[in-house]
Amino acid sequence: MVATPAPAAHATDDLPRRPVDWLPMALVPAVALIAIPFIGSPSTWLTLTIAGLAMGVIIFMISSGLMLVFGLMDVMNFGHGAFITLGAYVGLTIFAPLSVWIDSSNLALNLLVLTLGLLAAVVVAGAVGLVFDRVLIRPVYGNHLKQILITMGGFIVVEQLIRAIWGAEMVTLNIPAALRGSLFIGDAAIERYRILALVVGAGVFAAMLLILTKTRIGLQIRAGVEDRDMLEAMGYRTRHLFVAVFVAGAMLAGMGGLMWGLYQQNFTPAIGSQANVLIFIVIIIGGLGSTTGCMIAALLVGLTTNYTGFAEPKIALFSNILLMLLVLLWRPQGLYAVVNR
Amino acid sequence: MSEILLSLKNVETRIGPYHILHGVDLDVPKGSATMLLGRNGAGKTTTVRTIMNLWRASAGTIHFDGRDITNLETPDVARLGIGYVPETMGIFADLTIAENMRLAAFSGKIDTQRLERIFTMFPAIKRFWLARAGTLSGGQKQMLSIARAIVEPRRLLIIDEPTKGLAPAIVGNMVPIFRDLKQSGVTILMIEQNFAFANAIGDHVAVMDDGKVVHAGTMAELADNEAIQRRLLGLSMASHQ
Ligand SMILES: Nc1ncnc2c1ncn2[C@@H]1O[C@H](COP(=O)(O)OP(=O)(O)OP(=O)(O)O)[C@@H](O)[C@H]1O
Numbered sequence: 001m002v003a004t005p006a007p008a009a010h011a012t013d014d015l016p017r018r019p020v021d022w023l024p025m026a027l028v029p030a031v032a033l034i035a036i037p038f039i040g041s042p043s044t045w046l047t048l049t050i051a052g053l054a055m056g057v058i059i060f061m062i063s064s065g066l067m068l069v070f071g072l073m074d075v076m077n078f079g080h081g082a083f084i085t086l087g088a089y090v091g092l093t094i095f096a097p098l099s100v101w102i103d104s105s106n107l108a109l110n111l112l113v114l115t116l117g118l119l120a121a122v123v124v125a126g127a128v129g130l131v132f133d134r135v136l137i138r139p140v141y142g143n144h145l146k147q148i149l150i151t152m153g154g155f156i157v158v159e160q161l162i163r164a165i166w167g168a169e170m171v172t173l174n175i176p177a178a179l180r181g182s183l184f185i186g187d188a189a190i191e192r193y194r195i196l197a198l199v200v201g202a203g204v205f206a207a208m209l210l211i212l213t214k215t216r217i218g219l220q221i222r223a224g225v226e227d228r229d230m231l232e233a234m235g236y237r238t239r240h241l242f243v244a245v246f247v248a249g250a251m252l253a254g255m256g257g258l259m260w261g262l263y264q265q266n267f268t269p270a271i272g273s274q275a276n277v278l279i280f281i282v283i284i285i286g287g288l289g290s291t292t293g294c295m296i297a298a299l300l301v302g303l304t305t306n307y308t309g310f311a312e313p314k315i316a317l318f319s320n321i322l323l324m325l326l327v328l329l330w331r332p333q334g335l336y337a338v339v340n341r
Numbered sequence: 342m343s344e345i346l347l348s349l350k351n352v353e354t355r356i357g358p359y360h361i362l363h364g365v366d367l368d369v370p371k372g373s374a375t376m377l378l379g380r381n382g383a384g385k386t387t388t389v390r391t392i393m394n395l396w397r398a399s400a401g402t403i404h405f406d407g408r409d410i411t412n413l414e415t416p417d418v419a420r421l422g423i424g425y426v427p428e429t430m431g432i433f434a435d436l437t438i439a440e441n442m443r444l445a446a447f448s449g450k451i452d453t454q455r456l457e458r459i460f461t462m463f464p465a466i467k468r469f470w471l472a473r474a475g476t477l478s479g480g481q482k483q484m485l486s487i488a489r490a491i492v493e494p495r496r497l498l499i500i501d502e503p504t505k506g507l508a509p510a511i512v513g514n515m516v517p518i519f520r521d522l523k524q525s526g527v528t529i530l531m532i533e534q535n536f537a538f539a540n541a542i543g544d545h546v547a548v549m550d551d552g553k554v555v556h557a558g559t560m561a562e563l564a565d566n567e568a569i570q571r572r573l574l575g576l577s578m579a580s581h582q
C-alpha cells in the first residue's frame with residue numbers, strides 16, 4: 001500500500017518480544033473438553049459443540065459492531081438489539097413471497113433467496129442505523145446516562161413499530177429446503193444450516209480482520225479505539241469514521257439477526273432484546289476493542305449455552321453470567337482489552 | 342522582531358468545573374524553538390492541548406499564521422501542518438511501528454528520503470519496524486512519537502516533555518536531533534522541565550505559573566539570570582546538571 005523501504009528480514013531479531021497471548025484462544029477447546037463428562041454421549045457432545053460454535057459465530061456477527069462502537073467512541077448503545085430484530089423480520093418479508101424458491105430442492109435457488117434476504121436485512125438495518133446515529137446518538141454525545149436512556153427508548157420504539165407492522169405473535173422462518181435436516185458423523189446429527197452459519201460467520205470474521213489490518217480505514221479504526229484524541233491530532237476526522245463503524249455494525253447485526261432467526265426458526269419481536277443480554281456478556285468477556293477477543297467470547301457463550309441447555313436447562317442463562325464472572329476474575333478487562341476504560 | 346507563527350491572546354480553558362488557564366498570552370516566533378517552562382501543574386499541557394483544540398478555549402483567541410484557529414476542530418488544526426507529540430506520547434500500542442508511521446503520514450505515502458533520515462535519527466524505528474509498538478521501551482516510544490510527528494513536513498512541532506522519564510544518555514542524544522530539526526526550518530514549541538535540555542535547544546522561552554504566562558523572553562536571557570530562574574521555576578542547582 002505504501003512504498004517504504006523494507007528493512008532487512010532479520011530486523012526484528014533482538015526485539016523485546018512479548019509472546020503471543022494464546023491462553024484465551026485455548027479457552028474454547030478447554031470448555032469443549034471439560035463438557036465431555038457432563039454430556040456423556042460423544043455423539044450428543046459433537047452435536048452440541050457444532051450447535052454451540054454456530055450460535056457463537058452468529059453472536060459474533062451481532063456483537064462485533066457494537067464492540068467497535070464502544071471502543072471507538074465510548075458510546076453506550078443499548079439499542080443495538082433493534083437491528084437484530086429488524087434483520088430477522090426483513091428476512092421474513094423477503095422469504096414470504098419467495099416460498100417456492102425456499103421449498104425448492106435446488107440449492108442454487110435456496111442460496112439465492114437466502115442471499116437476497118441477507119442483503120435486504122443489511123440494507124434496512126444499515127439505513128435505520130444511520131438514522132439512529134443522527135437522531136439519537138449525536139445529540140447525546142459524551143453523556144453515558146443520556147446515551148443509555150435514549151438508546152433504550154429508541155429500541156422500544158423500533159420494537160413497537162415491528163410489532164405494529166409484523167404482529168406480536170410468534171412467527172416461523174423456514175430454512176431453505178436443501179439446508180434443512182442433518183448430516184451424520186457416526187451417530188452425531190449435524191444440522192446443515194449450522195454448518196452454513198459456521199461458514200458465513202468465519203467469512204465475516206476473516207473479512208473483518210482483513211479490513212482492520214490491511215486497509216487504511218481499518219488502521220484508523222484500530223488506532224481510534226486506542227486513542228481517539230491522538231488520531232484526531234494527526235488530522236483524521238473520527239466523526240466520519242464513527243458513522244461508518246456504527247452503520248457497518250448495524251448492518252452486521254441485521255445480517256446476524258436473520259441468521260439468528262433462522263437458527264431459532266420461531267421467534268417474536270423480542271428476539272433482539274433477548275439477544276441484547278448475550279451481546280453485553282460477550283463484549284465484557286472479550287474486552288473492548290479486540291475483534292479476536294469478541295469472537296472467542298462469542299464462541300464461549302455459544303458453547304456454554306448449548307452444553308448447559310442440554311445438561312442443566314435451569315442454569316442456562318445463569319451459566320453465561322457465571323462464565324463472565326470467572327473470566328473477569330482472571331482478566332478484569334476481559335480476554336484481550338485494547339482499550340482500558 | 343521575527344514573524345510570529347502562533348499567537349495566543351488571553352486564552353482561558355476550563356476542564357469540567359475547573360478553571361485551569363486564566364488568560365494565557367504566548368507568541369511563538371517562526372523558524373525557532375520556543376520553550377514552555379513552569380512548575381508541575383502550571384498549565385503547560387493544558388495550553389498545548391488547547392492549541393490543538395483537544396480542550397476548547399472558553400475565552401481568548403489562538404492565531405496560526407495570521408488565521409484564527411480558536412474554534413477549528415482538532416483534525417483541521419492538525420491539517421494546517423502542526424505535528425503534535427503529547428505528554429503521554431499517544432503511541433498506538435496495538436499497531437506496529439510501521440502502521441503507526443503510515444497513519445502519521447496523513448497523505449497516505451511516506452516519503453522515502455524522509456524516512457531514511459528518520460531511520461538515521463532513530464535507528465530503533467528501523468530495527469523494530471514490524472514490531473507492535475506496545476513492545477517498545479519508554480525511550481523508543483518517545484522516539485516513535487517524535488518520528489510520527491516529523492514523518493511529513495510540518496510548519497509547527499508541538500512537543501510535550503520529550504525527556505520525561507528518559508535516561509540522561511538518551512536525553513543527550515536528543516539534543517542534536519532537535520537542533521537538526523530547527524535547521525530544517527521547522528518552528529518548535531516544546532514543553533520542557535529539564536532546564537539544561539531546554540537551554541541547549543531553545544531560542545525563546547515562556548514560563549507559566551498557575552494558568553498564566555508569567556515571563557517571556559529569550560532563552561539566553563533566562564539562562565543568565567539565576568534569580569529569575571529560582572523565582573519562576575523553583576530551580577535548585579541540582580537541575581542544572
Ligand atoms: N483532565 C483534567 N481534569 C481536571 N483537572 C485537570 C485535568 N488535566 C489537568 N488538570 C489540572 O490542570 C492543572 C494544569 O495541568 P497541566 O497538565 O496543564 O499542567 P502541566 O504544567 O503540564 O504539569 P506537568 O509539568 O505536571 O505536566 C493541574 O492542576 C491539573 O491538576
Ligand SMILES: [Mg+2]
Binds near residue numbers: 385386387428
Ligand atoms: Mg504536562
